[in-house]
Amino acid sequence: MDFLAKGTAITEPYYDSLLQKLREAIKTKGLGMLTKGVCLLQGNAPVHNSLIAHLEARSCGYDNLPHPPYSLDLAPCDFHLFPSIKSFLEGKRVQDDETLISEVTSWLQTQPADFY
Known part of the structure; x- marks a missing residue:
């Protein structure tokens, strides 16, 4: 879990650090999930769709699932x-x-x- 301080924006560096923390948490608790592959479904927020976020997710070993522009199901x-x-x-x-x-x-x- 991560709670953002009041009045703070989610920036690319902050989001990248979250992806790294997620990787460490999965490594610690995930019982081999990283070797099986992790699919990451994100929203369409600009920070999620940035090139830096995609590169960081790839370097963490995540597969990015494409998110449709508007979908209640996802x-x-x-x-x-x-x-x-x-x-x-x-x-x-x-x-x-x-x-x-x-x-x-x-x-x-x-x-x-x-x-x-």
Whole structure:
């Protein structure tokens, strides 16, 4: 998990570092997934489609799946993850960003494997 600081934009160097962190996490927890191949489905954000991001993904050993310009079927976070988190947070009041991050992290860690 990675939480971006409030008011910070996702830049190419930041995104590249996320791809590298993902590779390390897969290497640590993935039980050989890197040798089997990892397919990366990203959105159409400019940082995802930049040449630098594609080169970094390739250097990490990822295959980039093409994403159509508009597809409801290929945005599972928008239709599964985010509504579930929104429902969990409904009616809660948090004092600061750290508390919100803690709440969301705890919730994500308590979800069963088949949730993902």
